[in-house]
Amino acid sequence: MNEPADARGPLGSPWSASVERGEDGALRVGGLDVRALADEHGTPAYVLDELDLRARARVLRLVFQAAFAEIGTGVDVYYAGKAFLSVAVARWVADEGLLVDTSTGGELGVALFAGVPGERIGLHGNNKSDGEIARALDARVGRIVLDSLDEVDRVADAVARRATGPARVMVRLTTGVHAGGHEYIATSHEDQKFGLSIAPAPDGGDSPAMTALLAVLARPELELIGLHAHIGSQVLDPAGFAAVTAKVLAVRAELAARTGVLVPEVDLGGGFGIAYLPQDVALAPERIAKELASAAAEAAAGLGTPLPRFSIEPGRAVVGPAGLTLYRVGTVKPVQLSDGTVRTYVSVDGGMSDNIRPALYGAAYHAVLADRVGSPDLVQARVVGKHCESGDIVVHDCLLPADVRRGDLLAVAATGAYGRSMASNYNLVPRPPVVAVADGVSRVLIRRETEKDLLALDQG
Structure with a gap:
């Protein structure tokens, strides 16, 4: 379940250490407002918290060295x-x-x-x-x-x-x-x-x-x-x-x-x-x-x-919790199920090409509204991608504010591992950039692919 819409401070598991929600409801990561990140780098985008990644690497090394030193x-x-x-x-x-x-x-x-x-x-x-x-x-x-x-x-x-x-x-x-x-x-x-x-x-x-x-x-x-x-x-x-x-x-x-x-x-x-x-x-x-x-x-x-x-x-x-993916919401479609319940399908501008794991083996992820304070009323939602597959699912089940709408930003937690590394160009969708954040500064580690990149490989 999502954290309450008025949550403040660090969000904790499964987010990186620097992720927090401000008074206006927008997430910040590495000291940066996700709205500014989306404006500068576009969506979808992989966002990697450098200091969080470094800390996880360092802690693993230190605790293992200490434990094995104790046994000689x-x-x-x-x-x-x-x-x-x-x-x-x-x-x-x-x-x-x-x-x-x-x-x-x-x-x-x-x-x-x-x-x-x-x-x-x-x-x-x-x-x-x-x-x-x-x-x-x-x-x-x-x-x-x-x-x-x-x-x-x-x-x-x-x-x-x-x-x-x-x-x-x-x-x-x-x-x-x-x-x-x-x-x-x-x-x-x-x-x-x-x-x-x-x-x-x-x-x-x-x-x-x-x-x-x-x-x-x-x-x-x-x-x-x-x-x-x-x-x-x-x-x-x-x-x-x-x-x-x-x-x-x-x-x-x-x-x-x-x-x-x-x-x-x-x-x-x-x-x-x-x-x-x-x-x-x-x-x-x-x-x-x-x-x-x-x-x-x-x-x-x-x-x-x-x-x-x-x-x-x-x-x-090391890298999984240090990453999140930012998406922009497109179509929002309530669907009445056979048991009378309603599931709200929230389509985003990425999908299985930037995170194949939910489609490949049912991996579960967590999404939140990232750019504003949403309605306190929540709906059962499924976050889906833009690809020509019914299995193109980003988050199988989550609770989102009932007023989720086109243009909103969604953030999906813990995508640092196996998101970009397993990404594809299915439906000829260019792969997103990887953007590092730390101390209020962002920099592109891997730039966004373009249509020109796709055509550069096509010998015609």
């Missing part, structure tokens, strides 16, 4: 660039002491262009091209996460051709621990494309994961620096992280028992859940850090092995 080991925090990556964002997270995780050549290229040193970048991907592998090796990235058995030889052979010295690699494990939201964002059950299963082969032989680990150790071109696992996205219960920690450390101990090699690092992935709705409770960084550290210490003690260095890969938890 270290931890690195990688920013998962897939959530949203631009040159400025790469620089911001690097400034705050984070490393950068990339999953494609494009993300790698942006991180390198931003000046992030290669050794502070990791490369993921279930289907890395030869070009992506070569670029990662040339950039001397800190690690390449191998996702399949054939990548072992492909990366090793690429190293041999380049004579660059051993490549630092991890092997991604599929542990069977599943957590998070929709099945499309679950990444650790057996029947999916990522990683190598730790389950024994049907004939009782080595698991695919162990087979790959032994293959890495057999190639002098590769340096096995660790094991990697990721259980899913938008995880709100830390129990899954504790379970996967025990499983990965058990594989590490088994490999050491068989080969004498005790890999120095374990990456536990990301997926820390955030608040999208006012009633949501995000997974607090302090809680997940302490529970992960405790689980790691307990598992290592039970196995009789020393603790490795750890790493994590939050993306959504």
Whole structure:
């Protein structure tokens, strides 16, 4: 449910820390009135609260370092660039002491262009091209996460051709621990494309994961620096992280028992859940850090092995709450449903091209009237886009003032992650700009696309 129309001060979850509603009902973010932002930058527009993003990155690093120092080991925090990556964002997270995780050549290229040193970048991907592998090796990235058995030889052979010295690699494990939201964002059950299963082969032989680990150790071109696992996205219960920690450390101990090699690092992935709705409770960084550290210490003690260095890969938890999207209202259409109730369809000037998640897997978002004090009477509303799809929904259900009308501004919270990064040009709609705000100043990080941009790719 929306906050009351006369609410004042910071709005709290799920908004960034600087979002507040003024006496005239207009939202402010980063010290700027959203009406001024809309006038200057147009709508729709992604608005990114720089100081909020930086603070979230910094807090994650500090609380994880403190929790793992208590158990006698270290931890690195990688920013998962897939959530949203631009040159400025790469620089911001690097400034705050984070490393950068990339999953494609494009993300790698942006991180390198931003000046992030290669050794502070990791490369993921279930289907890395030869070009992506070569670029990662040339950039001397800190690690390449191998996702399949054939990548072992492909990366090793690429190293041999380049004579660059051993490549630092991890092997991604599929542990069977599943957590998070929709099945499309679950990444650790057996029947999916990522990683190598730790389950024994049907004939009782080595698991695919162990087979790959032994293959890495057999190639002098590769340096096995660790094991990697990721259980899913938008995880709100830390129990899954504790379970996967025990499983990965058990594989590490088994490999050491068989080969004498005790890999120095374990990456536990990301997926820390955030608040999208006012009633949501995000997974607090302090809680997940302490529970992960405790689980790691307990598992290592039970196995009789020393603790490795750890790493994590939050993306959504850094950038998601720092972003909001501004829309301009167009058509407002009350629709009487078969049960006699009325749903008000509020159409905006964006839609599934700037936020595909509600259409793709039913993701829930929260919208408010952003530019004035609305009626105290509320209506059940559905915020929809301008695209030629009935599934073009921005917010499935929310309460909006009964007098919502054409020309109003709406703000949708927590769109910093996976909005711009998954955006498209469906119906040939240009993608919105990304506008950073801080201390009363706005600047464009990624400019709005134009029809000229669309035609520039069309060879006619």
